[in-house]
Amino acid sequence: MTKFKTLISNTAGHTAKSRLIFLVSFIFLLLICMISVSTVWYLSMEQKEEEALRMTEVAKAGFSEADLRKLDYNKSDLLKREYIEVKEGLQQIVAASEDIRFAYIFAMRDDRLYFAADSEPESAENYSPPGQEYTEAGAEDKQPFYDGKPIILKSKDRWGTWISVLSPMRDSVTGELIAVFGVDYTETAWYRQAMRNTIQAGVIAASLLFVFLSLSYVFRSNFLIRREQSKHFETNSKLHENERSFSLLLSNLPGMAYRCKYDVHWTMLFVSEGCLDLTGYSASSLVNNRDVTYSDIISPRFRDVLWEKWIHVIEEKGKLAEEYEIITASGEARWVFEQGQAIFESDGSVSALEGLIIDITDRKRKEDEIQYLNNHDFLTGIYNRRFLELMKVRMDRGDFLPLSVIIGDINGVKLVNDALGHAEGDKLIIETAKIIQKCTRENDIAARTGGDEFTILLPFTDKETASDRMSLIREECERYNRKLFNEAYSLNISLGFATKEKAEENLDNTIKLAEDFMYKRKLLEHKSSHSVILSSIKATMHEKSHETQEHAERLTYLAKEIGRKLKLTQLQMDELELVAMLHDIGKVGVDDRILNKPGKLNDEEWVEMKKHSEIGYRIAMSSPDLVAVADFILYLHERWDGRGYPQGIAGEEIPLLSRIVSVVDAYDAMTENRPYRKAMSEEEASAEIRRNAGIQFDPKIVKVFLDKVLNVKYG
Template structure:
């Protein structure tokens, strides 16, 4: 029975399998790989027939194997390899190779599309299958001296280093009983090779270094160079426990048993009946099912069919019945319930075994645990269909769900769409980290208002969609109102309006099969955009006010500073005969020129001493941040460019653009003077405040370099008049 299972391992599935004997050079380095066993799929991979490849080195099979040999050389007893190989036929294969025993290499070739799901199964099968291969290799010259040996040869003969054998007369090491001259065993082999060529499967007694001996099965092959016999290749293995043909067969049976008992998963042979009555199961049965093999054999305690989760039993048996009369292979994934009650996903692959008369004899195959693979597959599916930031479904999943629910059986079908007001303004003001936090808070509120059959997804940067099957417009409107109330309740807990949820919502309902979904989507979005326009101004104003408050709280700027700036800017503006509209705009600039500081780190804004060069680089970003905030708010767009330019200098040495002279907007030039003056007359942690006169003198001295000279002159005049004295 085990022989039959063993033979069928090479025919199950469409994986190329091959075992190679490693050919070494005199330094013990692998140079080539002799094919000693393989299946038809492997031969197809190399584009050759079995007779052409079997027993030959890879380099002799075809010119396409050079890259394969190079990759095989990377493999050690401790290190396997997993790589892709393009064959001479143009087919790309995934190759997994390992060295289960010294001197031998096992390789698995799988088509790239099938490789990932089959590699794990066959890697372990092949490793154990060839684990029984146990040969030493010794190459001798015509004088019987060793010129090359492998590590297995050293170990079998009791040596530790190749130098102990290389150059030595092997006649003194490889003694024998059967030949006429025991002391010239190797020379006898050479002599016989001249007549008989290859000599296979002979038995002799070899001596070890320590004087002990072992029975060896050996093969000898001529070693030619340029047509001349140069020596022999002797391969041998220790067969002390295999002294006759019967014993040899028992050893082979044991080896096959080792393979079956140690491969991953459960190898089996069972009757063709609904209970899957097992006639043989490998030891992997316990690891897979939690039951000892004897518990399942012949259904002693439980049948294998009883382990299969009920909903899978009938479909599996139906699939097996469909294979009757064919040579097709069975492959199915399903769930079993183990002795501990744990559910495991397994992959079963097998085939029906027929007798000589075509009758069904048994089923043979392999069952392996793929639970971990299923978990990874689920993780990949989750990432494919979910938004990374919120954990909600993404647009891809939503569109698939829409295709499913856009059918008569789910009518009426309602849709709610929502868009976060002020997200861009928040991103520009406080950075995307705060914007992301607002998106997450909004997602949580929306989720709390949805039912299990609703599909809630983040369908855009600041956009959410809720698909509600079998939901009429009255119910949809009630859910929309519930969301609005939930946002209001949440906002009551948040004092700073910058971090409150302001969500524009719209909905629509599809009631007719002929009504296109695109029309419903447009109705819902139009509804939402109308609400967004109505709410935008008030929400933006609230956010701007909150940003101003945040700037005052985080920096050395104060509300009093802003008020003084506004008062002084009005005095200068009046002297310049600005219109009332222009005066209001200048006052707004005076109040918000430093709004960009909301995006600067607190440690820099509140630093008591002078800033470092790196900190100044960060601080100089605030005009650009302020510009983006203003551009994101309709009521501030008119002063956005003034905010950007309020740190430019008359001589072109300012920032961020390095503008010069009248390239700088007038309002920015005025604010630069007023801001500098107010800063000089205020105390700072790193200096004392200047007097009014000292500050004006500083402005006068920097007129024409830092400041617009004409604007500076007017400012000094206005300030002197304001304080009741002239320059």
């Protein structure tokens, strides 16, 4: 206790006046530190909110308005490509950020909130299927639907306590509010950076208080030395201990504290031990420019800029706060933040510069990542619609004329998605983006502006050059297609262009002309593209499965014979032929291992096999020429007794054409050799068909087939 009192006395002074001055100074500095720490907390939270809102806007831009409008907000969305793309986008957002726990989109119907999609896997406990009502939504959750503004709120539901960032999603043309996009942060993730910054600020504040106390102690000790020569040894011991504590404080400060001359080399007079961690050079290497000058460490592109900043700060007698890049001893580039000031002599000349330099590389890297996500498409890596809109505003000036626009739309992506899976559709989009990027020049701006749509801005480009550039894209697509073994994976893109030649012309009108040009080409190319893709899909189906073109032709013959006996119309006969030829086209989406397994399928394999009916349905729905037979393909494996798949309908609920093809398909399959069994005789197959009449097959069609068709064929 006696030593503590002596320490306080030596720090604050022995007289009432010195103690009062010390106390007022300490309280004043303490208040400044508390205000600074509070300000850091406030600014950190403000920055976090701005980053969260900015990230939400960036992520929101990656979703197609057209996809959202096609959702019905019920479980029927699960089969839709648009829902799958939205779902994958939400999952990618959560995967890209360790702070985000949930991402979701919901809409309001009759003042109630319903989920369109969320980022959780379907097997997850917290998964919300499309159309599920968000029953725990409060008035604040609905606020974006009322005022159309983004909101940040703290909410608590059955999943926990969250910080939610909700942002309205509007139609870019009409301004209509379509839905609300939201992300949820856990409380820990939300406040983490603010807590770190506040702790750092607290450490710095405590360090300043410690420095103040240390300096007070030093000054008072020196005063006592001069006043009491008899205590010289004791005072020196205390001073030495104080200096040791001060050095310890400097060694634990973040970054590098320094004192240097005011010259172009920034000749260091003192640097703290943090110099080694920050620059890779020891403190002694920099002091008096022994091995290297600090100017050498500063990245060349920032040296003159920083020097000019210091000149301005000294002229204004202010403080420097600047970010710049340094090159460490290992050659690594690092971003640093320097805060410093000049120390002036009584005559106004600069005696030294003092300050603190800290490493901000991680923060700059995150800012760059956010900026990249803000401007680029997450799938292809080229620019996104948001960046294109910014560049449209920038280039819509006379000094960029002539300004040409190329619009491109990939043909057949939906058909490839439905037949071969979204991964293959994504490959088409990615490869097309690579070709477009390859065909653009340095000043051109190529962006993905929709699911399968691209836009290119070409400044200083006349009509002839734009046409040549468009032809180059077509040639590159053809060159890519010639290397493929399967035409189902070929690139076919419809292109159109237009040119703004005068400043008074409206750029949006130019884009509209390019779109009209593209859509005319699409009408001409669409049917041919679909035909090529469908033919390739059929060929792929025959390659993957044990069923052949001859099998499809036999089915067509037998089915049409039944159709004639039933006196079907010509339209029904034509549709029956299509169904027979394409009855198993959905198998193109089933794993080869399952299709060609020599033994019996297990339960898990049967689940996958049964999906081919729905895959075939989606393929047919993707082609205008096959829409009429899509339902017949879907119900081919339904049974008369209702125990079939995919929907378990029974009797005459099953379409007539589906019932006909299911009989002849079963008969032909039984009379042909398969990897897992030998063919039955025609008599055995006929008996098997008759046994299953009224169970698996329509008994009337079985009777016509056995008694009339087979008798005609074999009688």
